Amino acid sequence: MSNTVLFLVPALIWGSTWHAITWQLGTVAEEVSVTYRFAAASLLLAVGCVATRRSLRFSMRDHAFLAGLGFLMICVNYNFIYWAERIVVSGLVAVVYSTIVFMTPIGMRIAFGAPLQPRIFVAATLGVAGVALLFLPELRAAGQGGSVAFGIALVLAAVAACAAGNLIAVRNHNAGIPTIPGTAWMMAYGTLFAGVVAFINRAAWTFDARPAYVLSLVYLAICGSVVAFVTYFTLLKRVGAGPSSYVAVATPVLALLMSTLFEGYRWTWVAVLGAALAVLGNWLALRPVPEAAAPRDREVTPTAASHRR
Numbered sequence: 533m534s535n536t537v538l539f540l541v542p543a544l545i546w547g548s549t550w551h552a553i554t555w556q557l558g559t560v561a562e563e564v565s566v567t568y569r570f571a572a573a574s575l576l577l578a579v580g581c582v583a584t585r586r587s588l589r590f591s592m593r594d595h596a597f598l599a600g601l602g603f604l605m606i607c608v609n610y611n612f613i614y615w616a617e618r619i620v621v622s623g624l625v626a627v628v629y630s631t632i633v634f635m636t637p638i639g640m641r642i643a644f645g646a647p648l649q650p651r652i653f654v655a656a657t658l659g660v661a662g663v664a665l666l667f668l669p670e671l672r673a674a675g676q677g678g679s680v681a682f683g684i685a686l687v688l689a690a691v692a693a694c695a696a697g698n699l700i701a702v703r704n705h706n707a708g709i710p711t712i713p714g715t716a717w718m719m720a721y722g723t724l725f726a727g728v729v730a731f732i733n734r735a736a737w738t739f740d741a742r743p744a745y746v747l748s749l750v751y752l753a754i755c756g757s758v759v760a761f762v763t764y765f766t767l768l769k770r771v772g773a774g775p776s777s778y779v780a781v782a783t784p785v786l787a788l789l790m791s792t793l794f795e796g797y798r799w800t801w802v803a804v805l806g807a808a809l810a811v812l813g814n815w816l817a818l819r820p821v822p823e824a825a826a827p828r829d830r831e832v833t834p835t836a837a838s839h840r841r
Contacts, residue, residue, distance in 0.1 A: 538767040539818065542760040543779045547786030549756040550622065551794070555748035561735035562614035567726040568739075568749060570606050570719045573757035577716035588713050597700055597707075598714060599721040605697035606722020611729055612690035620683035623667025626784040628687040630663040633781060633817070635695035637774035643699045651816055652774055659781035659813030665806025666784060698773040701765060711765050719757065771818065778817045785810050 556565045581588050590598065616625055633656040640646040664671065704714055730737070740746070768776040785807050791797035 533763075533766070535767060535770055535818070538763050538770070539776075539779065539782070539814075542764040542767070543782040543786055545755050545760040546779065546783045548790055549752060549760075550783075550787045551790065552748045552751050552756065555744045556752070559740040559742075559745065560738050561730065561733070563611055563726060563730035563733055563735045564737055565749070566606070566610045566614065567723055567730055569752045570723040570726060570757060572749070572753035573761075574716055574719035574723055576754065576758055577712060577719065581713050581716055586710065586713050588716065590709065590713075590717065594704070594707060594709055595717070597704055598709070598717040601697050601700045601704065602718045602721030602723075603725045604693040604700070606719060607725035607729060608693035609690045609697070611726065612686045612693070616683045616686035616690070618683075619679050619686070621667075621670045623670030624680075624684070625687050626787075627660070627664045627667055627671065628684055629691055630660045630781050630784070631688075632691045632695050632777045633659055633774070633813075635691060636698050636777040639695050639699050640702070640773055644702065646772075646774075655778070655813040655817035657813070658809045658816065659778060662806045662808070662810030662813060663781060663784050665802050665809065666788060668802055668806070695777070698768065698777060701768055702773050705765075705769050711762055711769070715758075715761055715765060719761075775817045778814045781810050782814055 556562075560568075578588065580586075613625065613629070634653070637646070637648060637652050637656075641648050764776065764779060767779075788797055788799075788803070788807070792799065
């Protein structure tokens with residue numbers, strides 16, 4: 533599977549999950565829905581591993597990192613985003629979340645000594661600016677005040693958690709943890725932590741039997757979790773944690789394209805400019821660079837192992 537496909541699959545799926553998640557809201561507490569989603573996803577991956585004779589056995593040290601990855605990428609990331617969207621508009625969430633394209637390369641530099649390439653920061657600036665222009669009307673209407681600031685803080689915490697999760701994913705890949713079994717355990721631990729959060733918040737363990745909720749849960753578990761995370765982690769293995777994080781820039785663009793098809797979203801020249809900048813940023817970040825032109829990114833260029841996210 534090419535890098536382009538590995539990039540587009542999670543971007544397209546996560547772009548569609550923005551709409552699917554709205555069918556999850558209302559009856560069942562967000563923390564409980566997150567738990568249901570990743571419990572189903574981890575079970576599917578575990579069954580798949582057993583069926584294909586992939587080993588699910590890892591050392592205690594590896595389990596500690598897999599648990600940390602599940603805590604950050606599943607529990608903290610998803611719950612904080614859900615809570616933030618109670619307070620601020622989704623456009624503001626998208627813009628703030630796209631700053632992961634800055635956080636991840638800086639984290640790679642601190643944790644692994646990976647070089648900070650100027651083109652990555654140029655691409656990051658283009659990407660974030662593009663997302664901001666896409667949601668400019670929402671940003672203007674977002675207002676000010678303590679609640680908005682708190683919502684932004686929640687999103688920034690989610691971004692930091694996801695960026696830190698990317699670093700753990702690089703470590704797991706370099707340690708030889710294969711993608712699918714590792715993702716199964718990551719989601720299992722994430723489910724456990726999400727359940728603990730639901731318990732602490734005294735969320736009611738209800739279930740919505742309406743077709744909209746059930747079908748969206750199935751889609752989020754299979755496509756939004758199993759397929760999207762496995763392809764994203766494979767991309768991370770191939771191109772690095774920094775470039776793969778640009779999925780966060782492409783996702784809102786693709787979400788608006790889907791909204792155009794199914795919800796009648798109307799494009800303005802500002803939105804078109806924003807989409808163009810976001811696409812340009814993605815192209816610049818992901819385009820191949822000759823070996824002589826850029827230092828090799830050893831953190832994600834394995835010597836003998838197989839991968840993850």
